[in-house]
Amino acid sequence: MRAIRLGGASWLALGWAWWACAWGWHAGPATARAADVAWPAYLGDKASSHFSTLRHLTPANVGRLRVAWTYRAGGADTNNRTQIQCNPLVVDGVLFGTSPDLQCFALDAATGRELWRFDPVRDAGLSKAGVNRGLVHWSDGADRRVIYGNSHYLHALDARTGRRVVTFGRDGSVDLMDGLGRDARGLSLMANTPGVVFGDLLIVGMRLGEGPAPAAPGPVRAYNLRTGALVWRFNTIPQPGEPGHETWPPTAYQYAGGANVWTGFALDEARGLVFCPTGSATFDFWGGNRMGSNLFANCLVALDARTGRRAWHYQVVHHDLWDRDLPAPPNLVTVRHAGRRIDAVAQVTKSGHVFLFDRDTGTPLFPVDEVAVPASDMPGESAMPTQPVPRLPPPFARQVFTPDQITDISPGSHRHVLERFSKLRAHVPFAPPSREGTIILPGFDGGAEWGGAAVDPDGVLYVNANEMPWVLTMVETRAATGGTASRGDVLYRQLCAACHGVDRRGNPAQNVPSLVDVAARRRQEDVMALLRAGKGVMPSFDFLAEPQKQALVDELWGKSDGARGGADEAAGGLASIPFTSTGYHRWLDTNGYPALKPPWGTLTAIDLNTGRHRWQVPLGEYPELTARGVPRTGTENYGGPVVTAGGLVFIAASRDEHLRAFDRRTGRELWKAALPAAGYATPATYSVGGRQFVVIACGGGKIGTRSGDAYVAFALP
Numbered sequence: 001m002r003a004i005r006l007g008g009a010s011w012l013a014l015g016w017a018w019w020a021c022a023w024g025w026h027a028g029p030a031t032a033r034a035a036d037v038a039w040p041a042y043l044g045d046k047a048s049s050h051f052s053t054l055r056h057l058t059p060a061n062v063g064r065l066r067v068a069w070t071y072r073a074g075g076a077d078t079n080n081r082t083q084i085q086c087n088p089l090v091v092d093g094v095l096f097g098t099s100p101d102l103q104c105f106a107l108d109a110a111t112g113r114e115l116w117r118f119d120p121v122r123d124a125g126l127s128k129a130g131v132n133r134g135l136v137h138w139s140d141g142a143d144r145r146v147i148y149g150n151s152h153y154l155h156a157l158d159a160r161t162g163r164r165v166v167t168f169g170r171d172g173s174v175d176l177m178d179g180l181g182r183d184a185r186g187l188s189l190m191a192n193t194p195g196v197v198f199g200d201l202l203i204v205g206m207r208l209g210e211g212p213a214p215a216a217p218g219p220v221r222a223y224n225l226r227t228g229a230l231v232w233r234f235n236t237i238p239q240p241g242e243p244g245h246e247t248w249p250p251t252a253y254q255y256a257g258g259a260n261v262w263t264g265f266a267l268d269e270a271r272g273l274v275f276c277p278t279g280s281a282t283f284d285f286w287g288g289n290r291m292g293s294n295l296f297a298n299c300l301v302a303l304d305a306r307t308g309r310r311a312w313h314y315q316v317v318h319h320d321l322w323d324r325d326l327p328a329p330p331n332l333v334t335v336r337h338a339g340r341r342i343d344a345v346a347q348v349t350k351s352g353h354v355f356l357f358d359r360d361t362g363t364p365l366f367p368v369d370e371v372a373v374p375a376s377d378m379p380g381e382s383a384m385p386t387q388p389v390p391r392l393p394p395p396f397a398r399q400v401f402t403p404d405q406i407t408d409i410s411p412g413s414h415r416h417v418l419e420r421f422s423k424l425r426a427h428v429p430f431a432p433p434s435r436e437g438t439i440i441l442p443g444f445d446g447g448a449e450w451g452g453a454a455v456d457p458d459g460v461l462y463v464n465a466n467e468m469p470w471v472l473t474m475v476e477t478r479a480a481t482g483g484t485a486s487r488g489d490v491l492y493r494q495l496c497a498a499c500h501g502v503d504r505r506g507n508p509a510q511n512v513p514s515l516v517d518v519a520a521r522r523r524q525e526d527v528m529a530l531l532r533a534g535k536g537v538m539p540s541f542d543f544l545a546e547p548q549k550q551a552l553v554d555e556l557w558g559k560s561d562g563a564r565g566g567a568d569e570a571a572g573g574l575a576s577i578p579f580t581s582t583g584y585h586r587w588l589d590t591n592g593y594p595a596l597k598p599p600w601g602t603l604t605a606i607d608l609n610t611g612r613h614r615w616q617v618p619l620g621e622y623p624e625l626t627a628r629g630v631p632r633t634g635t636e637n638y639g640g641p642v643v644t645a646g647g648l649v650f651i652a653a654s655r656d657e658h659l660r661a662f663d664r665r666t667g668r669e670l671w672k673a674a675l676p677a678a679g680y681a682t683p684a685t686y687s688v689g690g691r692q693f694v695v696i697a698c699g700g701g702k703i704g705t706r707s708g709d710a711y712v713a714f715a716l717p
Contacts (some may be wrong), residue, residue, distance in 0.1 A: 009028045029639040031371025033190040037692075039090040039684040042134035042194045043452065044642070046267040047332035050454030052685045055646040056293030056692035061716060062648055068693060068715040069112030070676075075101030076699075076709040081511045083680060083707065084699025085450075085639070089132045089146075090686040094159075094423070096146050097251055098132040100699055100709050104148045104155075106162060109695075110688040112713060116162035120150055120563040126173065129150045130190035130207065130533055133264070133450070133681075138197050138225050143444045152176045154204065156228065165479060169228030176206055176221075179230045180673045181236035181239070182254065184216035188539030191597075193450075196265040196274060198305040200225045204263025208282070209539050209710035210323065211498045212477060217253070218260020220301075224552030232308035236260065236278055236296045237664050255576075256290050257350070259297035264329040266345065267305065268359060274305040275324035275345055284323040285433045285474060286579045300330060300347050300355070302362060307416060312362030316347070318384040319374070321432055322472075323444050324350050328640070333458040336609045337365050346455065346608060348463050351392055352397030352427070353446035356608055361394065366392040366611050373430035378474060380578065383432045398596075398602040405596045407616045409630070413589035420587075421595075424471065433474050433581070439671070441596075443470035444584055451640030451653060451682050456664070461606045462649050464619050468594050469587040474579045475502060488555025491548060493580055495541060501583040504556075508704055512583075519557045529555050540557045541561055555578035593622070594636075600709040601634035601654060602643065605667060615667035620654025636703055640682040642694075652679025652696045657706055659683065659696050659714070677701075677708025690713055 037054055043052050057065070076082050082100035089096040097107040103661035106115040120126040129151040137159065143169075144159040153175055156168035164172025176191055177184060189207035195204035201222045209215040220234045236259035237252065238244040250254065258281045266275040281290050281297040298317040303310055317324045330347040335356070337344075343359040356365045370386035398405070406417050425431060425440040446466045453463035479495045493502065499512045506514035518527065531549050534540035541549070587595040594600045598618070605614040618634035625633055637653035644650070648670070649662040657678045662670040677700030685694045693713045701707035 001250065006096050011357055013345065024464065032471065034245055036093055036688040036689070038090070038092065039171060039686045041089070041196070042087055042136070042264055043329065043640070043682060044684070046269060048170065048198055048264065048266040048329040048452065049331060049333070049640050050452070050640060050682065052642065052644045053314060053455055054508075054644055054685060054687055054692050056687065056690075057130070057648055057694070057716070058646045059663050060668055062717055065661070065671060065673065065694070065714045066717050067673070068713045070713075071107055071112040071114070071711045073097070073099035073103070073105065073711065075099040075103065076707045077701070080701055080705070080707040082699065083131055083701040084697040084709070085133045085681050087682040088684050088695060088697065088699045089135050089160075089573070090684060091137050091139050093377055093605040093688045094411050095695065096135050096159075097136065097697065097711060098135070099147070100701075100707065102130075102132055102150050103129040104135070104146065104157060104162065106159070107711075109686060109693065110691070112542065112711070118148070118157055118162040120153070120155060127533070130192050133192055134194040136194045136197060136202060138200075140200070144167050147225070148306060149194060149204075152160035152189045152191060152206075153628040154191055154202075154223070154227075154228070165473060171278070173463060173577065174223060174228040176204070179233065180217055181233065181235055182217065183221055185214045186540060186543035187257075188534070189216050193262060193264045195448070196224075196267045198269065198272070198274065201231060201263060201269075201305065203305060205263070205265070205276070206263040208258055208260050210258060210280070210282050210284045211495065212283045212286075212580045213495045213541070214543055217255025218258055218275050218279065220261055220303065220308070222305075234303055234308040234310065236280070236301070236303075238295065247292040249292070252290055256281055262325070263452070266330045266332050268332055271359070272305050273302050273359070275330050275332075276303060277328070277347060279325035280317070280320035282324060285321055285472065285581050286378060286577055287382060288382075288578075289576050290319075291382055293384060294320070294685065298324060298326065300326065300345070300357065300691055305465055313603070314355065314357060314362050314364070316349060316388060318387060320431070321381070321383060321439060327450055328450050330456040331453055331461065333459055333461070333608060334457070334677070335365070342490050344453045344608070346453070346461055348448035348453045350444070350447045350449070352395040352399065352442050352465060352607060354393050354396070354461065354463075354608070355390055364390065366390055374428060374432060378435075378579065381432070385687055387430050393606045393608070394613065396463055396602070396606065396613070397447045397467050399429050399441070401439050401441045401596055407589055407593065407595055407597055408626070409593055410591070413591060413593065416590045417587075417595040418699070435474050437471050437473045438517070440470040440472050441586070442466060443468040443586065443635075445638070449638055452639060454641045454643040454649065455608075456643050459608045460614065461608055462603065462643055463601045464601065464637050464641060464651060464653055466636050467596070467600050467602065468636055469548060469596055471585050471587050473582045475582055477578055477580050486555060487548075487551040490557055491544075491552045492518060494577070495552070498581050498583055507583055507585070510702065515556055518602055524553050524557060527556065598631070598633035601637045603649070603651065603662065603667065605664075617658075617662070617667040617669070618641065618656070619651065620656045623656065634699065638680040638702055643710045644681050644685060650683050650685065650694050652681070652683060654678070655703055657700070659694070675712060676710045679706045
């Protein structure tokens with residue numbers, strides 16, 4: 001891939017001398033600060049290891065952990081729609097995190113005392129939207145910065161004061177809408193996950209729209225951390241003359257979207273390689289306008305961190321029709337393979353597989369088979385005939401939903417699920433989307449999800465997984481053939497149905513509100529403003545012309561003007577997608593439990609040296625089922641694990657609102673603590689003054705659970 005070089009980059013002189021005097025206002029003797037161990041990067045380090053060298057907490061003493069401090073960040077939504085997905089940073093005794101309403105703050109990491117707070121909407125011209133999963137810390141001598149992504153901006157904050165560094169970008173902020181390679185104004189773009197620092201470069205991705213609506217492209221870009229200037233760009237949807245262009249229709253680079261890194265990166269600083277896990281191309285579930293294998297979507301791409309030039313790539317899904325984005329950053333790990341030690345990179349997937357590659361060449365260390373998969377019968381679609389499946393390690397989540405897997409939690413639940421099961425297409429891996437309904441297992445949120453996996457120096461990977469069947473059903477974007485659909489109905493199906501449902505009832509488990517009675521709850525002008533600007537995780541639809549927005553609002557108010565026409569007429573030529581889905585639907589029984597037998601959430605240890613599982617245990621429980629004598633089922637879970645040299649795996653993630661510690665060797669649960677709301681985030685562990693802490697953001701708000709605003713830190717008394 002030809003990278004676009006846009007400027008120079010200098011090297012950051014790394015050293016420890018400044019740590020002793022970095023935070024003049026932070027209390028504590030110099031001897032205590034010298035003993036500190038930080039959590040200086042997203043997921044622990046640039047290798048995305050989730051690993052800490054700390055040994056203070058062990059299987060022998062972890063049972064004595066107690067709450068050391070609780071910080072209430074404020075900003076939680078009373079309707080339980082806010083979350084905190086932030087894996088906080090801890091640098092020289094200062095913790096940096098974000099609140100439910102997307103403010104950035106700094107705390108004394110030993111006490112939880114607030115030091116400063118930054119709210120972007122207090123500065124003219126800025127906005128807040130989306131979620132935030134973490135931050136970036138960068139320093140050069142006395143110049144210490146926190147890079148904070150929010151909406152479609154990167155903000156550079158002075159790490160001591162929280163004020164914007166005005167020499168970065170424009171008044172301290174960079175607009176990620178600029179420099180994409182084509183105009184994407186009005187489309188959805190959010191900086192939800194932090195980038196990775198290489199010298200004085202910040203390498204970043206972004207979250208984009210994935211529905212039938214037009215979507216922005218997803219290039220990987222590097223910015224100068226001093227100035228905010230764009231230095232290089234790697235086009236994940238290749239342009240003419242770039243390798244991979246032949247795997248798309250010739251003009252796809254002008255309209256195709258996605259293929260973006262929304263999860264974060266892993267960086268090998270010694271090699272100067274950054275590893276980029278890309279998502280699917282849009283639209284997720286119909287690709288008739290992007291025929292071909294679609295490089296570099298659904299790939300692990302290794303780039304030269306200095307220049308953005310491609311070193312190697314491996315595509316784990318060809319021509320994705322299942323929303324099989326690579327869901328998490330890869331892990332850099334050293335393994336013993338074929339009698340020698342090899343520096344490797346491991347990538348977990350939504351399908352419940354681990355791909356293990358030689359870090360230098362991209363060669364799989366275990367065989368990968370191209371397996372024949374079913375063809376698509378959707379009009380205008382052509383699924384790829386094979387998909388890659390690794391022989392080892394074995395999947396860490398079930399691959400097929402068969403009749404013997406139907407839930408038996410109660411006779412009524414079994415009957416209810418069996419009745420629907422008999423009407424859906426038989427499930428096989430990579431069964432293509434259909435109008436009859438296709439079972440997706442593992443579901444759209446994994447297998448592995450954005451919390452990712454942890455690895456230890458022994459080459460063992462620890463990954464939590466969901467085992468939830470979902471059902472994907474496709475419908476035409478035209479309400480009926482022959483031009484009988486109203487303009488508003490066509491637009492609703494094209495742009496809104498995938499989230500709010502064709503029936504407009506929303507999806508409480510996804511925090512998507514019903515639109516059935518929107519006219520009773522909202523003013524038309526407020527909904528028009530929402531379409532223009534977006535809010536939270538809802539993107540802007542400002543690419544629509546004002547008459548199109550009005551037609552959509554009129555449809556929701558039952559005041560259609562009666563105008564008829566096809567999708568292309570309704571959407572001003574933008575609607576080239578003839579099908580959409582009825583929404584993201586978990587398959588649940590009559591009592592709200594998953595439709596298949598437990599476990600529904602797991603934690604697995606996988607030896608990457610041998611490709612074999614060491615252990616697998618349920619993660620989480622439903623207390624009411626446990627009280628009935630049902631063995632622990634595990635629950636749906638979000639947020640990743642942390643593994644320590646002390647022999648522990650810490651993870652929250654489960655919907656039962658607990659933080660847990662497991663024995664790294666055996667998988668035995670050693671300790672758990674109730675949280676004020678579910679910890680749908682990855683913990684961090686650090687030490688201040690020789691005392692080890694484990695901190696978790698308790699934001700809740702997903703899958704129907706209550707929202708919270710707390711960060712809770714645990715330590716020994």
